[in-house]
Amino acid sequence: MSASVLSRTAWVVMAVCGAGAVWAQKTASDSIAEYRAMLQDGNPADLFEAKGEDLWKQVRGPNKVSLEKCDLGKGPGVVNGAWVELPRYFADMQQLQDLESRLLTCMETLQGFDAQTIRNTPYGKGEQTNITALATWVASLSKGLAFKLPQAHAEEKRLFELGRQLFYYRAGSHDFSCATCHSQDNKRIRLQDLPNLTTNAGAGLGFGAWPAYRVSNGQMWGMQLRLNDCYRQQRFPYAQFGTEAGIALSVFMGVTAAGVPTTAPAIRR
């Protein structure tokens, strides 16, 4: 079809439908549906996955070793299915860790990186981008598996309850809590759908999607950054990487999502 025929067809379509409000609304909604469908077509997370796998196997850091002996909770070097059981209690650190903070511990203990420096590195910079890529690859090896976070250890139970309290904690200039936006079904901010993180399916949908590729800013985001940015929009202060609040919220969401298969690394607006 030639360009002139195309433009003439477009003209006819516009003329027939008119520019009424109903038509405008339908078209905009259709475009949004189309945009969402297009998002599912190709996910650049694949590139981060490949980078993460490479980083895992690469000899790196002052100690010049790979991460292949890193214990993500199922024994040294076991990556398959590790993510759906995180955060969990790690006896060597005497605390709960999520995937990202556990990867950092391995980078410190095995490879000799300075964990504090990396913790203080802004998201999307330096070794933080490497942690995100590693987390993307590790999560991809649990894709489709059901969440089964352990809850046997007393600390694991304590953090679940702490996470629940944090989820409902209203504060900041706007009095928002996580629950303000994430405790009802089928709600949205502007056009952005909000998962109900208090339900099994909703928690699976929300918690099970990250790390995810964000089309709006072309970045790969891990759960730590996802939470940091939620808290920014809640008008709270800066939520720091790998600290107890983020781990506890992850336990709350992960345990609530028990049995739901994961989709990470997903793609999001």
Place this chain on the structure above:
Amino acid sequence: MKTIITTAVLCVSALGSLCLPALSQSETVDASLQKTLSASFRAEGQAGMDRLVQDEANRLCSQADAAGQTLSDEDAERLRQSSFKAITWPTDGQFFGDYKLGEKLAQDGRGKTWSDKPGAENGGNCYNCHQISKSEIAYGTLGPSLYNYGKLRGISDVNSVAAKPIIDYIWGKLWNPRAYNACSSMPRFGHNSLLTQAQLKH
């Protein structure tokens, strides 16, 4: 957690009222929550650590939510009354400004995050949660639709005596929604100095 609950229960059953001065369960939970919050956050930009401090309304509503309960009638009534008493009514008696500027404020979701410029005027965030004008289709659904708000309430003249209770309610609701619903999810735009009187009028 379980230990704390068990101790509290044992304590109450064994010693009865003698136990009252000891920390209640909610106080123990709150203490550990505060410890976690101060260790997990840091001040950044205009968002200082004081943002984490709850007033009584937020504390009671959060605790009720976390317990899956609603506030007791007494607490709800007390919060509503104290919120209502603290409403500042328009100092010049004028309730309305420029609706076109109002639409702009309703569209604007900026302000008060640690990445926002300190001192800049805040937006109203209205469309994040409410439908207002029919021409804006990108509206949120956390709050009720406000499309035709006045019309649906039979207002034809905003200056009429009949309209007065609704006009007062709109101002009070924007100033502090908890004057009407003790645990409303809506920000307290006037009470927390998010919007000025001039902005609220728009």
